[in-house]
Amino acid sequence: MEQFMKELEEQEKAMENIRNKLALLPDLPGCYLMKNKDGTIIYVGKAKILKNRVRSYFTGSHNGKTQMLVSEIRDFEYIVTGSNMEALILENNLIKQHMPRYNVLLKDDKTYPYIKITNEAHPKLEVTRRVLKDKAKYFGPYPNAYAAQQTKKLLDRMYPLRKCNVMPKEVCLYYHIGQCMAPCVKEIPQSSYEEITHEITRFLSGGHEDIKKDLQRKMEAAAEELNFERAKELRDQIISIDAIMEKQKITTSDAKNRDVFGFAVDKGWMCVQILYMRQGKMIERHRSVFPFYGDPYSDFMSYVTQYYSDNPALPQEILLPAPDSEEDEDGPQLLQEWLGVKVRLPQRGLKKQMVSMAIDNAKVALDEKFRLIERNEERTSIAAENLGKIIGISSAHRIEAFDNSNIQGTNPVSAMVVFIDGKPAKKEYRKYKIRTVKGPDDYETMREVIRRRYERVLKENLEMPDLIVVDGGKGQISAAVDVLENELGLFIPVCGLVKDEKHKTAQLMVGDPPEPVSLPRDSQEFYLLQRIQDEVHRFAITFHREQRGKSMIASQLDAIPGVGEKRRKMLLKHFGSIKKIKEASVEDFRPLSIGEKLATQIIAALQDEES
Structure with missing residues (x-):
């Protein structure tokens, strides 16, 4: 109180x-x-x-x-x-x-992929996520790496630019199959590269139909000359172009490159849909779904701004839905001034239709998400209910699961995860450093953790679980039951999950004494247990790695004469990691008031330990 x-x-x-x-x-x-x-x-x-x-x-x-x-x-x-x-x-x-938690953030853990024609004496094609000021030609962005790789694979077959990163001393297989001009052994005129670069640029800028017509003529000529192998190769290239372009939905009378945005919001979530128009054709689309907390249009414009700050290859025109309040009216205009690209808010005609299509796709994506969530929640909830019946308890509403982690007894830790109605409740996860157990004793570790957890549950009057799950078989179950019943006077059902030789969930053990329970491998109940075991193992092993990493860093520096706890913290704060301390020069230690002699000792000691 x-x-x-x-x-x-x-x-x-x-x-x-x-x-x-x-x-x-x-x-x-x-x-x-x-x-x-x-x-x-x-x-x-x-x-x-x-x-x-x-x-x-x-x-x-x-x-x-x-x-x-x-x-x-x-x-x-x-x-x-x-x-x-x-x-x-x-x-x-x-x-x-x-990176504020309530802002819309581009969390695709990537920048978007581009196809690049390198600016070298002998250029080549690459898929890259970095756009540099290196006078190379960049095309994109592509919605995903697969789309970019497939397009590059097609271009590699069609145009004989070099494929190797380092120039070999003799011709390779690509030369023999007609996909490289062999600059490693031949003098290639610059005009040949310029012609190929022009053709690739035309293709990647949307001139697919013209390229197809050229290939069609070449294929017919090869067939007339009875060169059927070459004709088949050209035919395959035409089929590949059709396959890449089959997603086109809309065409416009002009040949502008456009990005068309639409968004939808529902139940605190936003979906942004981007349609990529290249040379007047819709070639791809990309969607992002994420929670949002502010004004919908303002957060949408925040997403668009971040998107273009990470994607410097701009289209000629950007189409956006119109804002619905005066406060947001200046957003599109500001974006236009900042990017130097025309930003339009179409009110009628084909462009309005394109924005509406993006909005409709965003609505469908959100609807799919919620229907999938509802379906999964229903299945998960039923699985948790059925699991309770199988074990012989009235409810398995709240499940608490434990796992121990150590390497030959070093840095022993344990972790607990909580599942409520079959879904993880991450705010209730707990980590434990083992205090009383020396060496790799899994049973005693389990006893300590169960004791600490449920002493606290009793003391603070926390919610009791309907079921406790331990990672292991009879020994772990018996250790947990002994502490619960004989020390704490609690009678909570305990089950164990036994793993097979591949470290996968294999068997459920329940009862006193514990006996295996038959559970079909393809059942939702088995799948729920597997998810619980994988989650608690992941949580425990992550915690163990954190502790082991801290321990290793401490031991490496503490072993050096002249480096105490205060100086160790100062070194790590200044350099950031052991690796950077190893790579540092003696001069780099001067801002820390560490002289040449001690700096040399620190570097030598760390390098000796590594070797």
């Missing part, structure tokens, strides 16, 4: 501070940074008028997701900018710098 009152008092102080700051907000453009009780930035936004936008978070009603964000805000900062354009760029940079 005392803790609750203290938190309430702190919250009231924070809100008073926010009210005072709100009164001082200027009528100017800028960015605002929302912070939680720990001072962590949880949301970054931009505003045409800071006073209006920031105050809107603390007045009126909000949807569930926005309310979740607002409930965590304990402070905010703002940065005034000279223009809306500066605010757009600053917002993008702040999001990348702080």
Whole structure:
């Protein structure tokens, strides 16, 4: 109760501070940074008028997701900018710098792939995710690596540019099958490369039909000359072009390269759909689905801004849906000024139709997501219910699972995961450093962890599990049951999951004494147990690696005379890792007030240990 009152008092102080700051907000453009009780930035936004936008978070009603964000805000900062354009760029940079949890983030863990014609004496084709200022030609972005690789594979067959990274001393197989001009042994005129580069550029810029007609003529000529092998090769190339282009849905009368965006929102989730139009033809599409917490159109524009900051190969035109409020009206115009590309909000005609198509696809993608979630939740919930019946308990609503991890007894740890109605409840996961067990004793480790967990459950009156799952067989089950019943007076069903020689879930053991339970391998119940065992193992092994890594770093540096705990922390903070300390020069240690003699000893000791 005392803790609750203290938190309430702190919250009231924070809100008073926010009210005072709100009164001082200027009528100017800028960015605002929302912070939680720990001072962590949880949301970054931009505003045409800071006073209006920031105050809107603390007045009126909000949807569930926005309310979740607002409930965590304990402070905010703002940065005034000279223009809306500066605010757009600053917002993008702040999001990348702080990665706030409530912002829309491009989490595709990649930049998009491009096809590149290198700027070399003997150029070649590459698929790359980095666009450099190296005078090479870049085409893309492609929605995925597979699309880019398939297109490159086709071009490699059609055009005889070199395929090797390092020039060999003699001709390779590609020369003999007509897919390389062998610059390793022949003098290739620059005009030949220019002609091939022009053809590839024409193809990748959307001139597929012209290329197909050329190939058709060559195929017919080869057939007339009875060169049927060459004719078949050309025919296969034509078929490959058709296969790559078969996804085209829309064509326009002009030949502009366009990116068409649409988005849809539902139940706190947003789907952004991008249609790629090249040379007037729709060649591909890409979608992203993610949770959002702010204003829908504002968060959509944040996504588009991040997308183009990571993809410098721009189209000639960008089509966007129109904003639905005055506050967001300047977003598309700012994007146009920043990128130097025409940004349109079509109201009628074919372009409006294209934006509508992107929006419709986004709606369908969201609907599919929710239907899949509902289906999986229903199946998972039924599996949890059936598992309870199989084990002989009335309910398996809450399952707590344990796993131990150590290597020959070093850095022993254990972990617990919680599944509620068959779904992981990650906020309730717990990690344990083993305190009392020396050496690799799995049974005693299990006893310690079960004791610590359920002593706390009793002390703090936490929710009891319906079922406890341990990683192992009779020994682990008996150890857990002994602590629960004889030490704590708890009678909670315990089952064990036994693995096979491939370390996969093989058998469920239940009862006292434990006996194997027959469970079909293709059942949803078996699949649920497998997911529980995989999840607790993953969680335990990740924790063990963290502890082992810290231990190894500490032991490596602590073993060096003259390096104590304080100096060890200082070295790691300055260099970032053991590897970088090894690679450092004596001069690099001077800012830490470490002399030449000790610096030499540190480098030598770490390098000796590695060898």
